[in-house]
Amino acid sequence: MIVKKLREQRSWSQEQLAQIAGLSLRTIQRVEAGNKASLETLKSLAAVFEVDIGKLTAEIVVIDKDSTAWQAEPWYIRWCLYGVRRRSHMLAIEYSMIVVGIVTLLTTTKPVAAAAAFLGAYINTKLLSYIDQRAYW
Template sequence: MMVRKLRLQRGWSQDQLAQLSGLSVRTIQRIERGQKAGLESLKSLAAVFDVQVVDLEKEVAMTTDQECFDEERRVIEYVRDLKGFYSHLLIYIVVISGLFVFNFTVSPEFVWAKWVAFGWGVGVISHGLSVFEIFDFFMPNWERKQIEKRLGKKL
């Protein structure tokens, strides 16, 4: 994690850091994800960043801290959920618009597309309420409690 922070502070890409340190881009990626780095890799990075190897070793060891990973995982899951909701909403708008056009083209005397819009709209609204955490029904706290209950220990 410190490697990533140091790299970003200097405005370097992973490719640039790899060239400066003599390491492969893949090695840089692994280290930034928290995998254990070899001593030679740490020496190369310490030389590039002008820090002590011991400082990098401590920081790399800290990146395996579970709280850090849990927080990152929660943020990543939230962003994925948000992306899923916006995709769902966009698909809803496109398909329902198409259905209304089709409905008024084929049988304008009976508006059946409103029932599809209503039914699917309920699903979109419940998806939005879930993503934006307006209701806490079946949310992460509920999931965590259920997992703890089944494992018999606190997470």
């Protein structure tokens, strides 16, 4: 999340940010984990970072494929995300695979095709989780 990036740019720990913003450490941890923040929390963080509240609530959804960290990823990770730039595209792929799996399961007698769609959705979910953990969005 953007709060973590802003904090790391200033080389602050979560504890330091909590103290400066007048918030609890747990609140900072929740916000950085992507949980919703109250308006008061957002106001405090926006004041500390000297940014608009809108910047804090904007979701970073584009992978920076020019970064050194991204280039260091294994080829198969980069290949799986070839052409994907937004997180919402990954979610759309996942939901589509689930729908295809359900429709296939209900309309055919070939459970292998449905299983393949569900497996694809599962792999997509794991890939999305991996990218989220690495904070490439």
